[in-house]
Amino acid sequence: MAKLINGQSVPNLPWEEKPAGCRDVIWRSKNNPIITRDAISNSNSIFNSAIVPFNGEFKGVFRSDDTTRRQSLHVGRSKNGVDWEIDDEKIPFICEDEEIGHFYFGYDPRVCKIDDKYYVTWCNGYHWKPTIGIAYTTDFEKFYQLENAFLPFNRNGVLFPRKINGNYAMISRPSDNGHTPFGDIYYSESPDLTFWGKHRLVMEATEGWQGTKIGGGPTPIETDEGWLTIYHGVLTSCNGFTYCAGAALLDKDQPWKVLYRTKPYIMSPREIYELAGDVPNVVFPCTAICDADTGRIAIYYGAADTVIGLAYTTLDGLMDFMKKNSY
Numbered sequence: 001m002a003k004l005i006n007g008q009s010v011p012n013l014p015w016e017e018k019p020a021g022c023r024d025v026i027w028r029s030k031n032n033p034i035i036t037r038d039a040i041s042n043s044n045s046i047f048n049s050a051i052v053p054f055n056g057e058f059k060g061v062f063r064s065d066d067t068t069r070r071q072s073l074h075v076g077r078s079k080n081g082v083d084w085e086i087d088d089e090k091i092p093f094i095c096e097d098e099e100i101g102h103f104y105f106g107y108d109p110r111v112c113k114i115d116d117k118y119y120v121t122w123c124n125g126y127h128w129k130p131t132i133g134i135a136y137t138t139d140f141e142k143f144y145q146l147e148n149a150f151l152p153f154n155r156n157g158v159l160f161p162r163k164i165n166g167n168y169a170m171i172s173r174p175s176d177n178g179h180t181p182f183g184d185i186y187y188s189e190s191p192d193l194t195f196w197g198k199h200r201l202v203m204e205a206t207e208g209w210q211g212t213k214i215g216g217g218p219t220p221i222e223t224d225e226g227w228l229t230i231y232h233g234v235l236t237s238c239n240g241f242t243y244c245a246g247a248a249l250l251d252k253d254q255p256w257k258v259l260y261r262t263k264p265y266i267m268s269p270r271e272i273y274e275l276a277g278d279v280p281n282v283v284f285p286c287t288a289i290c291d292a293d294t295g296r297i298a299i300y301y302g303a304a305d306t307v308i309g310l311a312y313t314t315l316d317g318l319m320d321f322m323k324k325n326s327y
């Protein structure tokens with residue numbers, strides 16, 4: 001069985017046992033949606049958000065669309081990972097460069113701990129054009145914004161939790177300005193989080209649930225066999241896009257090499273809060289936390305672009321499913 005590398009004990013990670021008779025590799029919390037659309041005083045919706053263990057509790061960076069439908073990022077805190085208090089005020093990023101720091105919009109954050117810093121990557125408006133913003137914090141109070149990683153248009157920038165080949169590493173999804181009808185996952189490296197290069201193709205959209213476009217999800221989980229990566233895939237139906245999730249294992253030293261990739265999805269919109277909302281038929285995972293002691297994994301995902309759901313799997317269960325159900 002695969003072993004976790006650089007794992008962290010998270011004894012208070014939310015957990016619920018797999019319901020008897022459940023045939024899926026991922027199962028949902030009975031308390032879903034755990035964060036509802038009105039958890040901020042002027043929110044229209046709260047979804048696609050990132051959570052990390054922090055000093056025995058949890059911190060998060062949340063996507064909220066307000067009642068003007070502007071997208072912004074907010075800090076939240078929780079003792080148990082289930083009950084959250086989220087700031088009304090959006091994060092006031094501190095940025096040396098006024099032009100980069102000018103806030104147009106920010107959405108779909110990921111948070112990745114590298115050494116003693118927590119890095120936030122998100123879809124950041126640069127002159128209203130989406131690209132990958134990067135900031136870091138040590139305390140979830142002050143956030144220092146760096147240069148955007150790439151030119152527009154790009155989304156779903158997901159950092160790896162340690163340097164690879166001596167460089168910071170990120171997957172991202174170059175795209176266009178709208179509700180992108182295409183998109184593949186690429187890998188890039190940077191010596192300093194400012195200059196990015198060594199771009200490599202990781203995975204392309206294929207067929208079925210991942211036939212239109214794909215994009216990175218949570219921070220990859222390091223195992224002795226490679227990087228366990230949950231990602232989203234999109235199908236175009238006669239009624240529009242459907243967002244599902246799949247899993248892949250990327251090579252440890254050359255993460256653009258895909259060792260396994262699930263042919264079936266691991267999660268698809270099924271529950272009413274995933275099927276109905278501002279954008280129906282969306283599950284969009286941005287967080288997967290693995291407890292080193294038990295191998296339990298808690299997945300936080302946006303549901304129907306409206307609320308946040310919590311789901312569970314295990315390292316062994318997901319690795320086994322992936323190995324048995326790959327291309």
Ligand code: BMA
Nearest residue numbers: 048107108179279282284305
């Ligand atoms: C994508 C992003 C996500 C969103 C999804 C479904 O393009 O905008 O934030 O969850 O579409 O609407």
